[in-house]
Amino acid sequence: QFTLKESGPTLVKPTQTLTLTCTFSGFSLSTIGVGVAWIRQPPGKALEWLALIYWDDDKRYSPSLKSRLTITKDTSKNQVVLTMTNMDPVDTATYYCARRPLIAASGTSHFDYWGQGTLVTVSS
Amino acid sequence: DIQMTQSPSSVSASVGDRVTITCRASQGISRWLAWYQQKPGKAPKLLIYAATSLQSGVPSRFSGSGSGTDFTLTISSLQPEDFATYYCQQANSFPALSFGGGTKVEIK
Numbered sequence: 001q002f003t004l005k006e007s008g009p010t011l012v013k014p015t016q017t018l019t020l021t022c023t024f025s026g027f028s029l030s031t032i033g034v035g036v037a038w039i040r041q042p043p044g045k046a047l048e049w050l051a052l053i054y055w056d057d058d059k060r061y062s063p064s065l066k067s068r069l070t071i072t073k074d075t076s077k078n079q080v081v082l083t084m085t086n087m088d089p090v091d092t093a094t095y096y097c098a099r100r101p102l103i104a105a106s107g108t109s110h111f112d113y114w115g116q117g118t119l120v121t122v123s124s
Numbered sequence: 125d126i127q128m129t130q131s132p133s134s135v136s137a138s139v140g141d142r143v144t145i146t147c148r149a150s151q152g153i154s155r156w157l158a159w160y161q162q163k164p165g166k167a168p169k170l171l172i173y174a175a176t177s178l179q180s181g182v183p184s185r186f187s188g189s190g191s192g193t194d195f196t197l198t199i200s201s202l203q204p205e206d207f208a209t210y211y212c213q214q215a216n217s218f219p220a221l222s223f224g225g226g227t228k229v230e231i232k
Binding site for chain 1: 156162168170174179219223224
């Protein structure tokens with residue numbers, strides 16, 4: 001079975017940098033075709049894709065947030081880390097990590113397994 | 125960026141009803157569209173990928189159709205556990221992925 005779990009601070013102050021870790025099991029990020037993404041959801045609002053890292057270390061970012069985001073992977077630890085700089089109250093959201101399955105066609109990504117999410121509040 | 129527009133934003137329906145949700149892309153995305161179901165306080169659950177492929181374990185009353193810019197999610201006979209919010213996601217990775225605004229299916 002595939003599982004993912006997000007961890008990190010629940011409260012950050014404006015202008016601080018957020019670091020979130022996704023720890024997963026049941027699959028490897030060295031498997032061709034696999035990827036892990038970060039997606040967030042402000043309270044009561046829609047989902048927003050943030051970043052995606054592939055098995056080959058290729059990385060994709062939301063154009064509107066690209067300057068603030070960094071995604072990295074540690075294959076040996078089965079972890080993916082997202083950092084977001086210059087946090088603002090509008091970044092308050094539940095942050096999810098999710099798996100891109102290897103069956104996804106080249107150049108496309110959907111997400112078949114998701115973590116439970118972690119709520120991050122930005123407030124002074 | 126490719127914008128995804130879902131309609132309606134909410135729908136009231138009864139158990140047994142046929143429910144149809146539409147998603148429109150601002151430019152053509154071939155068949156690269158996924159649908160998710162989300163219940164309150166829970167992570168989204170993948171229902172459909174590549175516009176028409178049913179994810180393993182998802183009941184057959186869920187189906188997807190469409191290609192290009194217009195897509196549809198159909199629930200053939202609404203069950204009590206189907207009351208939730210549904211999101212479409214365009215799956216073309218370049219330049220960016222994106223989700224629709226969501227459709228809430230409520231009890232009439």
